[in-house]
Amino acid sequence: MAAPMLRRFPRGRRFGTPGVSGVLLLGQREARSGAQGLLAVQKARGLFKEFFPEKGTKVELPELLDRGSGSFPQTVYCGFDPTADSLHVGHLLTLLGLFHFQRAGHNVIALVGGATARLGDPSGRPKEREALAPEQVRGNARALRRGLEAVAANHQRLFANGRPWGSFTVLDNAAWYQGQHLVDFLAAVGGHFRMGTLLSRASVQARLQSAGGMSLAEFLYQVLQAYDFYYLFQHYGCRVQLGGSDQLGNITSGYEFIHKLTGEDVFGITVPLVTSTTGAKLGKSAGNAVWLNREKTSPFELYQFFVRQQDNLVERYLKLFTFLPLPEIDHIMQLHDKEPEKRGPQKRLAAEVTKLVHGQEGLDSAKRYRMITEGGVSINHRQVTNPESVLVVGQHILKNGLSLLKIGKRNFYIIKWLQL
Ligand SMILES: N[C@@H](Cc1ccc(O)cc1)C(=O)O
Structure with missing residues (x-):
């Protein structure tokens, strides 16, 4: 699918961009406006950390999300790059964030980054990722889509109890970049991004100062994520992007781009990065990720x-x-x-x-x-504590072809094995 042509504005025209530097902790925000509902509840749970911009030009975020407002329901998205063939525990928080919006009646989009994963998001990473082959990214993207759909289906089936929730849709940004002509894209989109602003992002600064530096592909990552937000805004009316706290810069780029082009208000919400007491990222136990795909974990x-x-x-x-x-x-x-x-x-x-x-x-x-x-299971009066252990003839299966199985405190079974 080709990207829609962007309206081109004459250079030098000034657009009223409110200060996105005003990232606000939710607590302060509510204290001022008394806004309740979804944002306040998630703030109390510790799930939503901050949102921005502090004030929209026409509308404010709590108002936009309010059931009673004319703007209900909204569409909210979060992106997941298929850098591996499974979601992991670290993805759960933003996924739960999407589910909370769904529960409040909003429509949500889980975006698989089939295109963005090819570039690799530099945010929060000390050095460049190893480049992934296109077919590997496609395979990973399929697996991530299946994983997202499976968890969303469990959520709907086991937790909804017939309540009307918003929809859950999985999209892949490869759909709008494949077949996209490079020169068209750069000509239409590139002019709206200013180098000074892109360079000022914390993720870019950190990498420019690192020994390995930063590649052009990684540098352009935020432009693609910004364009995704614009695309979803245009096609799905999506005004809210959710991401980990390391996504602040990328979401801000999207906010600025959309606001510049359309004059409309969009918003970003971040969830905390969860680390264990040792400061390690949650889900990385002894270097191994805890995966959500049951074949891997x-x-x-x-x-x-x-x-x-x-x-x-x-x-x-x-x-x-x-x-x-x-x-x-x-x-x-x-x-x-x-x-x-x-x-x-x-x-x-x-x-x-x-x-x-x-x-x-x-x-x-x-x-x-x-x-x-x-230790709740024993065979022939010996406790078995390893679920992977195999039955050994002579130990678990007695010479007379019998086993005595005890499960829990009182359940005894005699198993008679038939030898062929
Ligand atoms: N950059 C996000 C993933 C993402 C991809 C595309 C988007 O449009 C949004 C988010 C991450 O690495 O976690």
């Missing part, structure tokens, strides 16, 4: 990852990674104070996330395994 391993989270983080994670109402989380934490050894909040967190990612069946399978690792 099983439902049991995902469950265990959340069960292992520390006491001082678990309340924050319950607020960020689950949909449990805040009073229920308070209650869970009170019980935990009395019986910390039960790891109640950790188990609830693990169960909620595993259910969302792998469905009820995934959660059931994770729990069956848990029974084994916690």
Whole structure:
């Protein structure tokens, strides 16, 4: 699909661009306007960190999202670059952010960056990514699409209870860049970006000062992300982009571009970057990512990852990674104070996330395994704690062809094996 022609404005014409430097922490914002609803609730959960611009020229964000306003429902998007063949735990926060919008009745778009992944986003990265072959990116993009659709389907099936939610749509930006003529694109889009502004982004500055520097492809990344926002604004009326806090610069570029071209207000919202107590990015345990694709990280391993989270983080994670109402989380934490050894909040967190990612069946399978690792299963009076262990003739299967299986405290079974 070719990119739409942009309206070209004569050079030198000035557009009233409000100061996007005014990034505002949500708390301050609400204190001033008393705005309630989705933004305030997500602020209280710690999920939405900041939004910008502080003030639109015609409309403000809380107003735009308000059910009672004439602008309801809105369309909100978040991009996911297919740099690997699966989503990982780090993607969950923005995905949950999209789900919260859907729950509030807005339509959401999860955008797979089939085009942008070819360039590699320099934001928050100390050095350039290894370039990915086009066919690898296409394969990854298909896998990411399947992953996004699967989690969105679980969300709808297991959590909606018949409530009318907004739609969830997966798009791929390769659709509007493939077949796009380079010279047309640069001529139509390039003139609207000023070098000084692009160079001023923190992500660009950090890389320019690093030993490896920055490639042109990486430098142009923010222009493509800005254009995506414009494209989705034009075709889907999308006015809000959600991203991790490292996406601030890219989202701002989109905001400035759209506002310059159309005079309309659009907004960016960031979610925090979640790190463990050691400062490592969440989901990178011992260098290995925790994936959402069950072939790469099983439902049991995902469950265990959340069960292992520390006491001082678990309340924050319950607020960020689950949909449990805040009073229920308070209650869970009170019980935990009395019986910390039960790891109640950790188990609830693990169960909620595993259910969302792998469905009820995934959660059931994770729990069956848990029974084994916690020593709840024994064969011939010997505890089996490794779910991967194999049956050994003479040890698990006795000479008489029998096994005595004990599951939990009271369930005994005799298994008679037939030898062929
Ligand atoms: N740059 C985002 C992904 C993204 C891609 C395209 C977009 O339009 C928006 C976001 C990231 O790396 O996380």
